[in-house]
Amino acid sequence: MPSMKELVQGVDTIWVIVAAVLVFFMQAGFALLEAGSTRMKNAGHIAGKQILSFAIVTVVFWICGFGIAFGTGNNFMGTSGWFMHVEASKIDQVFSSLSFSDVPIGAKFLFEVVFAGVSLAIMWGGLAERAKLAVYFLFGIVFSAFIYPVVGHWVWGGGWLGSVGMQDFAGSTVVHLVGGTAALVGAILLGPRLGKYNKDGSSNTIYGHNQVYSVLGVIILWLGWFGFNPGSTLGLDKSFFAYVAYTTNLAAAAGAIGALVTAWIVLGKPDITYMLNGVLAALVAITASCAFVHPWAALVIGGLAGIFMVFSVQLFDKVFRIDDPIGAFSVHGVAGIWGTLSTGFFAAPDLVNKVGVGKAGLFYGGGFHQLWVQFYGVAIAFGFVFVTSFIAMYLIKITVGLRVPKEEELIGLDIAEHGTSGYPEQLPSDYSFAKRLQA
Structure with a gap:
C-alpha cells in the first residue's frame, strides 16, 4: 500500500500534468485568435507557426x-541543470527554486516549458503577416535559450528580484510582459504592413478574416488560464x-465588460474585438x-486592465503608428505592467502570508515598499527584454532579413512561404504569379 505521502504526491502530480495540458491547449487558442484576427491569405502560415514555435x-x-531559469547559479542566471542531466x-539541490513542490522533475519541466511556449507565442503577434519564416527559428532560439529564462530566473528561479520579494505569482511580467515587449520590438523593426498607414499618417483598419475564430480562440485561452494561474x-x-x-x-469577466463599454464610449460602437482583448488583458493582469488579492480587488484589476487596453491600442496605432496586428503589447505588455504593479496596491496581508512572498500593498497599510519593488522589477525586466530583443532582431535584420519582399506580402505568406493556402478554394483559377514565387 502506498503511504499517505506517496498518495499526496501522486495527486499533486496529476494536477500539475492536467494544468500543463490546459496551458499547452492555449496554443490552439493563439492559433485561432491570431489567424481569425488577420487576413485569409496568411491564415495557414499564422496558425501553423504555433506548432513550429512550440517545437x-x-x-x-x-x-x-x-x-538557466531554475537551475542553481547566481542572481543573474542559473548555471546548472542543462539538458536536465x-x-x-x-x-x-540543482533545482532548489522548485523544491517547494514534491512532484517529479519531469512534471515541473512540462509545466514550465508550456509557460515558455505561451510567452514565445505572444511575441509572434507583433510580427504577423510580414515576417520571414526564418525569423521564427532564429529569434525563437534566442528567446527560449536566454531572454525568457533569464527573467524567469530573476523572479522565480532564485534570482535577485525574487530575493527582494517581487510578487508575480504566475507571470504577468515573466511570461506576458516579456513576450509583449519582444513583440513590440519586432513590430518596430519590421515596420507597418503594406496599406496600414496613409501618407498623411492616418491609420487604416485591416480587418481579420474570421471573428468567430477569434472568439473561439479567446474562449480556449480563458479555459487554459485555469491551468495557467x-x-x-x-x-x-x-x-x-x-x-x-x-x-x-x-x-x-470584469475585463470583458470594462473593455466593451469603454470601446462603446470611445469608438461609438461596442466592438467585439476590444471585448475579446479585454478578456485577455484582464487575464494577463490577474x-x-x-494569489495575493481579495475577490473585489480582482474585479477592479480586471476591469481596469480592459479599460487600459482600449486606450493603449488607440495610442500605439493612432499616435505612435506602430502596427501591432493583434495588439500584443497592449494586451500582454501594458496589462502585464498593470497586473504586476497592482499587488503593490491590493496585496492583502493574509494572502501574502499564505504565499510567503513580499509584503502587503498600499491599500492594506503596507506603505509604498511593495509598490516600489513591483515598479523597478517591471522597469528592469522591460528594459532587459527590449534591449536584448532589439539586438537579436537587428542582427537578424542585417543578415538574413526580417521581412518578406513586397510582392510576397501582397500575395500572402501561405503561398509565398509554404506554397499552399489555408483556403485553397479561394485561390483564383490561374495563380501562376504564386507559382513563380515558389520557383
Whole structure:
C-alpha cells in the first residue's frame, strides 16, 4: 500500500500534468485568435507557426532554458541543470527554486516549458503577416535559450528580484510582459504592413478574416488560464488552487465588460474585438496578483486592465503608428505592467502570508515598499527584454532579413512561404504569379 505521502504526491502530480495540458491547449487558442484576427491569405502560415514555435521552445528549453531559469547559479542566471542531466539525489539541490513542490522533475519541466511556449507565442503577434519564416527559428532560439529564462530566473528561479520579494505569482511580467515587449520590438523593426498607414499618417483598419475564430480562440485561452494561474501552485496545497481560479475568473469577466463599454464610449460602437482583448488583458493582469488579492480587488484589476487596453491600442496605432496586428503589447505588455504593479496596491496581508512572498500593498497599510519593488522589477525586466530583443532582431535584420519582399506580402505568406493556402478554394483559377514565387 502506498503511504499517505506517496498518495499526496501522486495527486499533486496529476494536477500539475492536467494544468500543463490546459496551458499547452492555449496554443490552439493563439492559433485561432491570431489567424481569425488577420487576413485569409496568411491564415495557414499564422496558425501553423504555433506548432513550429512550440517545437523550438521545447527543445531549446530542455537544452539550456530550464537550467538557466531554475537551475542553481547566481542572481543573474542559473548555471546548472542543462539538458536536465542531474542525478536523482541532487535534483532538489540543482533545482532548489522548485523544491517547494514534491512532484517529479519531469512534471515541473512540462509545466514550465508550456509557460515558455505561451510567452514565445505572444511575441509572434507583433510580427504577423510580414515576417520571414526564418525569423521564427532564429529569434525563437534566442528567446527560449536566454531572454525568457533569464527573467524567469530573476523572479522565480532564485534570482535577485525574487530575493527582494517581487510578487508575480504566475507571470504577468515573466511570461506576458516579456513576450509583449519582444513583440513590440519586432513590430518596430519590421515596420507597418503594406496599406496600414496613409501618407498623411492616418491609420487604416485591416480587418481579420474570421471573428468567430477569434472568439473561439479567446474562449480556449480563458479555459487554459485555469491551468495557467491555479497550476502555478505546483500542487493542490489544501485547495488554494481553487481560490486562484476564483479570482482569475472574476477578473476576466470584469475585463470583458470594462473593455466593451469603454470601446462603446470611445469608438461609438461596442466592438467585439476590444471585448475579446479585454478578456485577455484582464487575464494577463490577474496572473501576477491572483494569489495575493481579495475577490473585489480582482474585479477592479480586471476591469481596469480592459479599460487600459482600449486606450493603449488607440495610442500605439493612432499616435505612435506602430502596427501591432493583434495588439500584443497592449494586451500582454501594458496589462502585464498593470497586473504586476497592482499587488503593490491590493496585496492583502493574509494572502501574502499564505504565499510567503513580499509584503502587503498600499491599500492594506503596507506603505509604498511593495509598490516600489513591483515598479523597478517591471522597469528592469522591460528594459532587459527590449534591449536584448532589439539586438537579436537587428542582427537578424542585417543578415538574413526580417521581412518578406513586397510582392510576397501582397500575395500572402501561405503561398509565398509554404506554397499552399489555408483556403485553397479561394485561390483564383490561374495563380501562376504564386507559382513563380515558389520557383
